[in-house]
Amino acid sequence: MDEHVGFTAMKDGTREEYELLARLEKPYLSLTADRVLEELKRASEATLEGYKITRLEHGLQSGTRALRDGADLDWVVGALLHDIGDGLAPQNHDKMSAEVIRPFVRWDVAWTVEHHGIFQMLYYGHHYGWDQNAREQFRHHPVFNNCAEFCERWDQSSFDPDYPIEPIDTFEPMVKEVFSRKAYDPEIIQEGFVSSLTVNP
Numbered sequence: 001m002d003e004h005v006g007f008t009a010m011k012d013g014t015r016e017e018y019e020l021l022a023r024l025e026k027p028y029l030s031l032t033a034d035r036v037l038e039e040l041k042r043a044s045e046a047t048l049e050g051y052k053i054t055r056l057e058h059g060l061q062s063g064t065r066a067l068r069d070g071a072d073l074d075w076v077v078g079a080l081l082h083d084i085g086d087g088l089a090p091q092n093h094d095k096m097s098a099e100v101i102r103p104f105v106r107w108d109v110a111w112t113v114e115h116h117g118i119f120q121m122l123y124y125g126h127h128y129g130w131d132q133n134a135r136e137q138f139r140h141h142p143v144f145n146n147c148a149e150f151c152e153r154w155d156q157s158s159f160d161p162d163y164p165i166e167p168i169d170t171f172e173p174m175v176k177e178v179f180s181r182k183a184y185d186p187e188i189i190q191e192g193f194v195s196s197l198t199v200n201p
Protein backbone atom coordinates (compact mmCIF):
# COMPACT_ATOMS: atom_id res chain seq x y z
CA MET A 1 0.00 0.00 0.00
CA ASP A 2 2.66 2.39 1.03
CA GLU A 3 4.21 2.75 -2.37
CA HIS A 4 6.08 5.93 -3.07
CA VAL A 5 8.93 7.28 -5.08
CA GLY A 6 12.46 7.71 -3.83
CA PHE A 7 13.14 11.11 -5.33
CA THR A 8 12.79 14.47 -3.62
CA ALA A 9 13.22 16.57 -6.77
CA MET A 10 11.27 15.75 -9.88
CA LYS A 11 14.30 15.85 -12.15
CA ASP A 12 15.79 12.86 -10.29
CA GLY A 13 12.83 10.53 -10.88
CA THR A 14 13.25 7.34 -12.91
CA ARG A 15 10.90 5.99 -15.57
CA GLU A 16 9.78 3.26 -13.14
CA GLU A 17 8.93 5.87 -10.54
CA TYR A 18 6.92 7.90 -13.01
CA GLU A 19 5.11 4.76 -14.13
CA LEU A 20 4.26 4.11 -10.49
CA LEU A 21 2.91 7.66 -10.12
CA ALA A 22 0.78 7.30 -13.23
CA ARG A 23 -0.68 4.06 -11.87
CA LEU A 24 -1.37 5.55 -8.44
CA GLU A 25 -3.04 8.62 -9.99
CA LYS A 26 -5.63 6.59 -11.90
CA PRO A 27 -8.10 6.06 -9.03
CA TYR A 28 -7.77 9.74 -8.15
CA LEU A 29 -8.58 10.79 -11.70
CA SER A 30 -11.55 8.46 -11.82
CA LEU A 31 -13.09 10.35 -8.90
CA THR A 32 -12.99 13.75 -10.60
CA ALA A 33 -16.75 13.67 -11.20
CA ASP A 34 -17.38 13.09 -7.49
CA ARG A 35 -15.18 16.04 -6.54
CA VAL A 36 -16.93 18.27 -9.06
CA LEU A 37 -20.32 17.23 -7.65
CA GLU A 38 -19.08 17.94 -4.12
CA GLU A 39 -18.00 21.41 -5.23
CA LEU A 40 -21.42 21.97 -6.74
CA LYS A 41 -23.10 20.93 -3.49
CA ARG A 42 -20.84 23.27 -1.54
CA ALA A 43 -22.37 26.05 -3.57
CA SER A 44 -25.52 25.64 -1.51
CA GLU A 45 -23.77 27.12 1.52
CA ALA A 46 -22.51 30.21 -0.21
CA THR A 47 -25.47 32.19 -1.40
CA LEU A 48 -25.28 34.35 -4.44
CA GLU A 49 -25.12 37.47 -2.32
CA GLY A 50 -28.29 39.45 -2.78
CA TYR A 51 -29.84 37.12 -5.34
CA LYS A 52 -32.97 35.12 -4.54
CA ILE A 53 -31.30 31.72 -4.96
CA THR A 54 -28.05 29.95 -4.08
CA ARG A 55 -25.24 29.17 -6.49
CA LEU A 56 -26.24 25.51 -6.42
CA GLU A 57 -29.84 26.38 -7.29
CA HIS A 58 -28.63 28.60 -10.13
CA GLY A 59 -26.57 25.75 -11.59
CA LEU A 60 -29.43 23.28 -11.19
CA GLN A 61 -31.84 25.73 -12.76
CA SER A 62 -29.57 26.27 -15.76
CA GLY A 63 -29.10 22.53 -16.14
CA THR A 64 -32.82 21.87 -15.76
CA ARG A 65 -33.72 24.42 -18.42
CA ALA A 66 -31.18 22.86 -20.78
CA LEU A 67 -32.59 19.42 -20.06
CA ARG A 68 -36.18 20.54 -20.69
CA ASP A 69 -35.12 22.26 -23.91
CA GLY A 70 -33.94 18.88 -25.15
CA ALA A 71 -30.26 19.82 -25.09
CA ASP A 72 -27.73 17.01 -25.42
CA LEU A 73 -25.50 15.67 -22.65
CA ASP A 74 -22.62 18.10 -23.27
CA TRP A 75 -24.88 21.15 -23.18
CA VAL A 76 -26.73 19.99 -20.06
CA VAL A 77 -23.50 19.36 -18.16
CA GLY A 78 -22.10 22.65 -19.49
CA ALA A 79 -25.16 24.50 -18.23
CA LEU A 80 -25.06 22.74 -14.85
CA LEU A 81 -21.37 23.49 -14.31
CA HIS A 82 -20.98 26.86 -16.07
CA ASP A 83 -20.34 28.65 -12.76
CA ILE A 84 -18.45 25.84 -10.98
CA GLY A 85 -15.33 28.03 -10.86
CA ASP A 86 -17.07 30.68 -8.78
CA GLY A 87 -15.86 29.21 -5.49
CA LEU A 88 -12.18 29.83 -6.13
CA ALA A 89 -12.09 32.36 -8.94
CA PRO A 90 -15.14 34.60 -8.80
CA GLN A 91 -13.63 37.28 -11.03
CA ASN A 92 -12.63 34.89 -13.80
CA HIS A 93 -15.01 32.06 -12.98
CA ASP A 94 -16.04 31.58 -16.60
CA LYS A 95 -12.53 30.60 -17.63
CA MET A 96 -12.04 28.49 -14.51
CA SER A 97 -15.32 26.63 -15.12
CA ALA A 98 -14.36 26.03 -18.74
CA GLU A 99 -11.03 24.50 -17.73
CA VAL A 100 -12.78 22.05 -15.40
CA ILE A 101 -14.92 20.65 -18.21
CA ARG A 102 -12.70 21.31 -21.24
CA PRO A 103 -11.02 17.85 -21.45
CA PHE A 104 -14.38 16.09 -21.51
CA VAL A 105 -16.92 18.15 -23.46
CA ARG A 106 -17.35 19.36 -27.00
CA TRP A 107 -15.29 22.36 -28.08
CA ASP A 108 -18.27 24.63 -28.63
CA VAL A 109 -19.62 23.91 -25.14
CA ALA A 110 -16.26 24.69 -23.50
CA TRP A 111 -15.96 27.90 -25.57
CA THR A 112 -19.43 28.96 -24.50
CA VAL A 113 -18.73 28.39 -20.81
CA GLU A 114 -15.38 30.17 -21.13
CA HIS A 115 -16.98 33.29 -22.62
CA HIS A 116 -20.35 33.40 -20.90
CA GLY A 117 -19.21 36.11 -18.47
CA ILE A 118 -18.62 38.72 -21.15
CA PHE A 119 -21.79 37.68 -23.00
CA GLN A 120 -23.84 38.03 -19.81
CA MET A 121 -22.81 41.69 -19.55
CA LEU A 122 -25.41 42.43 -22.22
CA TYR A 123 -28.04 42.11 -19.52
CA TYR A 124 -26.57 44.32 -16.81
CA GLY A 125 -23.28 45.96 -17.86
CA HIS A 126 -24.91 49.33 -18.56
CA HIS A 127 -26.03 49.60 -14.93
CA TYR A 128 -22.35 49.72 -13.91
CA GLY A 129 -21.24 51.93 -16.78
CA TRP A 130 -19.59 48.97 -18.58
CA ASP A 131 -19.80 48.12 -22.25
CA GLN A 132 -22.77 45.80 -22.37
CA ASN A 133 -21.88 44.93 -25.97
CA ALA A 134 -18.35 43.78 -25.17
CA ARG A 135 -19.39 40.42 -26.64
CA GLU A 136 -19.27 42.07 -30.08
CA GLN A 137 -15.53 41.43 -30.24
CA PHE A 138 -16.50 37.80 -30.83
CA ARG A 139 -19.26 38.53 -33.36
CA HIS A 140 -17.56 36.55 -36.10
CA HIS A 141 -16.56 33.61 -33.95
CA PRO A 142 -18.39 30.43 -34.98
CA VAL A 143 -19.70 29.86 -31.45
CA PHE A 144 -21.02 33.43 -30.97
CA ASN A 145 -24.65 32.52 -31.56
CA ASN A 146 -24.49 29.47 -29.31
CA CYS A 147 -23.01 31.48 -26.46
CA ALA A 148 -25.64 34.19 -26.91
CA GLU A 149 -28.42 31.61 -26.89
CA PHE A 150 -26.92 29.80 -23.89
CA CYS A 151 -26.93 33.03 -21.88
CA GLU A 152 -30.41 34.05 -22.97
CA ARG A 153 -32.09 30.70 -22.41
CA TRP A 154 -30.21 29.13 -19.54
CA ASP A 155 -28.03 31.60 -17.63
CA GLN A 156 -29.58 35.07 -17.32
CA SER A 157 -33.02 33.50 -16.84
CA SER A 158 -32.00 31.11 -14.07
CA PHE A 159 -32.34 33.18 -10.91
CA ASP A 160 -35.98 32.37 -10.28
CA PRO A 161 -36.76 30.82 -6.86
CA ASP A 162 -40.13 29.62 -8.16
CA TYR A 163 -38.80 27.66 -11.12
CA PRO A 164 -39.16 23.90 -10.45
CA ILE A 165 -35.63 22.53 -10.65
CA GLU A 166 -34.51 18.94 -11.00
CA PRO A 167 -32.60 17.60 -7.97
CA ILE A 168 -28.86 17.09 -8.22
CA ASP A 169 -29.49 13.31 -8.41
CA THR A 170 -30.91 13.81 -11.89
CA PHE A 171 -27.60 15.22 -13.08
CA GLU A 172 -25.19 12.95 -11.21
CA PRO A 173 -25.13 10.16 -13.80
CA MET A 174 -24.65 12.73 -16.56
CA VAL A 175 -21.69 14.34 -14.82
CA LYS A 176 -20.21 10.90 -14.18
CA GLU A 177 -20.64 9.89 -17.80
CA VAL A 178 -18.97 13.03 -19.10
CA PHE A 179 -16.03 12.87 -16.69
CA SER A 180 -15.48 9.19 -17.41
CA ARG A 181 -14.67 10.00 -21.04
CA LYS A 182 -11.10 9.84 -22.23
CA ALA A 183 -9.58 13.29 -21.73
CA TYR A 184 -9.15 15.39 -24.87
CA ASP A 185 -10.56 12.69 -27.13
CA PRO A 186 -10.74 14.40 -30.56
CA GLU A 187 -13.95 12.51 -31.30
CA ILE A 188 -15.57 14.12 -28.28
CA ILE A 189 -13.98 17.57 -28.55
CA GLN A 190 -14.88 17.98 -32.26
CA GLU A 191 -12.95 21.22 -32.59
CA GLY A 192 -14.56 23.51 -35.12
CA PHE A 193 -17.94 21.78 -35.04
CA VAL A 194 -20.79 23.97 -33.88
CA SER A 195 -23.75 22.03 -32.56
CA SER A 196 -27.34 23.05 -31.95
CA LEU A 197 -28.21 23.90 -28.34
CA THR A 198 -31.57 22.31 -28.42
CA VAL A 199 -33.84 20.06 -30.39
CA ASN A 200 -36.92 21.98 -29.15
CA PRO A 201 -36.21 25.58 -30.13
Ligand SMILES: [Fe+2]
Binding pocket: 082, 083, 093, 094, 116, 117
Ligand atom coordinates in the same frame (compact mmCIF):
# COMPACT_ATOMS: atom_id res chain seq x y z
FE1 LIG B 1 -21.31 32.99 -14.60
Ligand SMILES: [Fe+2]
Binding pocket: 058, 082, 083, 155
Ligand atom coordinates in the same frame (compact mmCIF):
# COMPACT_ATOMS: atom_id res chain seq x y z
FE1 LIG C 1 -24.55 31.75 -14.27
